[in-house]
Amino acid sequence: MTEITRVPLQPIAKGSLTKLWVGIAAIALAAGGIAYAALPTSVDVVTLRPGSGESPTADDVALVNYKGTLPDGKVFDEGEQAVFPLSEVVPGFTKALEQMQRGGKYKVEIPSELAYGDKASGPIPANSDLTFEIELLDFKSRAEIEQQQRILQQLQQMQMGGGMPGGAPGAAPHP
Template structure:
């Protein structure tokens, strides 16, 4: 006759049983390759050509060349030398631009949650991930751009005043009635 060794079981403490099941579920999910804690969506930026200097902040304006494609490779938007405010674009694009440097070229993959989400936009269907090729030509702070605009307005006003002063003292053209 075979003898069976018995191991005395300890009583399970109150509340421990649910912890055991949570642990068992976590192990089962991990073994199946499923992450039980969802990771937040991430923007992926790949450097094709390194840029130089600092990176833009969320308060800056950028000047870029870009091409946006859908998962099937179809181009949905493309432009050259486009000025953009980082706080005026989709969140994933703003995040990507803040990881770039002037003169650099990049490939950017934006998950739908950081693009147009479940609403979509134009040719972009709801829940569509986007890919962009971006060249960051330059960037400036909004304060720098506002200062440049003020200087240009002042120069234009001065030119208009000089033109008006010159026209007032100019002789009448030949043959004009006086």
């Protein structure tokens, strides 16, 4: 039969638990950044000119002026009064726009993980961090845009269908 030596457990002194957690965190960081690697990747947004009011959500559509550059400074894309549904752009662009306000101008750094990752896209090489200057001109919800489209369609139907002058009974229909 094996003999077991018993060692009584001592209560943890006050404040020791905090020191224990700090020690574990220090070991994890020293072991090659295990804790750092687990942190979520984010975008860096710097305000060049503040805007005002609400910020768009992932369900909105934004109207922006923008210029995108690669790490070497080469411009890969730019546009004025460009329309972007936030749910249809790279995740980093969405996250950046959600931090902006109408009328503001911003410099945005998007890590490759939140851009195109390990896939090349047009002039953008794989694993490229992207930098943008973005001016948020305006944004609307999808519901607002759909309502405006319905109103425009109704107006066009009225003009084409004889609801306007020149569409009198017996007149030839417009092609």
